[in-house]
Amino acid sequence: MPELPEVETVRRGLEPALEGARFTKVLVRRPDLRFPFPKNFTKRLTGKSVIGLGRRAKYMLADLSSGEVLIMHLGMSGSFRVTQSDLQQTPGQFHHPRSDNSKHDHVVFEMSSGWTVTFNDPRRFGFMLLTARAELENDPFLRGIGPEPLGNSFDAETLAHACRNKKTSVKAALLDQKIVAGLGNIYVCEALYRAHISPKRLASTLATKKGEPTADTFRLVDAVKYVLNEAIKAGGSSLRDHRQTTGELGYFQHSFRVYDRQGEACLTPRCKGKIRRIVQTGRSTFYCPVCQR
DNA sequence: CCGCGGGCCTGAGAGC
C-alpha cells in the first residue's frame, strides 16, 4: 500500500521513538514475514542503538551503532505503532479499533526512549533485513534504484534521459523504481492527471530525439513533486491499511482526482470527461481520456 | 537486455 508519502509519514513518526535510543527488548512473534528474519535478528539488535532513521524509496533504513543497517519495508499492508511502554497495553489494542488484528503484530521493539514500536502486517509482504552499512549499496533491494523524486537530482532532464529509449507506457515507466524512486500506483495516476499526460503515452515521448525534456516532462516532474509533498502533508493516503504511527489515518485519499474514481466526472475546469479505469501491465490505471493527452 | 506475468499472503466486498 504504502508508497513514498506513507513510508515518509511512518518514518517521521518512528524517528522520535528510535533515534538515539537503544533496543532494550526485541520480540519476534513468528519466524518470517515475506522472508525469514535474519539469523540472530533479536541478538543483533538488542543493546544496539539507532544512530539515525532514513528513507530510500519505500525502504526505511535504521543506522545502528553496531555498523549494521536495519532495512524495513511495509509491503502492502504493514504499519508501525508507537506507544508508551509504561501503559502496559495489550499488543494491537489501539491499532485498528474496529477489528482485532493483533494477531498480525509480528515484531515489537522496546526502546530505551520509553517508547514501544510494534510492527503489524496482515499480508506479510513486508520484511526486515540486516546488512553491513558498507554493503548497503550492493543490497539487491536498493541497488539500481533511481533518484529520490523530492530531491534536486530528479528533474526534467534526468527523467527525459531515463525514458528516452523506453518502449513502455509512461505509466509503467513511472512505476519503475530504477527510473524514479518511491512512486506506486496511486501517485503515478495522480501525477499524470495533474500534468495532463495520458498514462498510455509511450515513455520515450517524454524526450526529444536528442534526449532533451519536452514541455510535458517539466509539468510531469512538477506534478510528481507536488502530489508527493501534498500527500506527505496529509499523512499519506489511507485506503485500507495505512496508519500513521499514532494510529491516525492519513487523509490524502480525499484529494484523489482520479484514483478509484472511475465513472465520475473529471475535475479539470470545463473538462467534460469521465474518469476511466483501464489495466496496464496488470495494474489499474485511472485517468481522464479527455484532458490527459 | 527488456518487458511482462506469476507468486508471495490475508481480508474486504460483490454477487449469488
Place this chain on the structure above:
DNA sequence: TGCTCTCAGGCCCGCG
C-alpha cells in the same frame, strides 16, 4: 448468513 470469486498500495525473479 454464507460461500466463492475477485481484487488490493510492492517487489523479485524467471520466462520468452
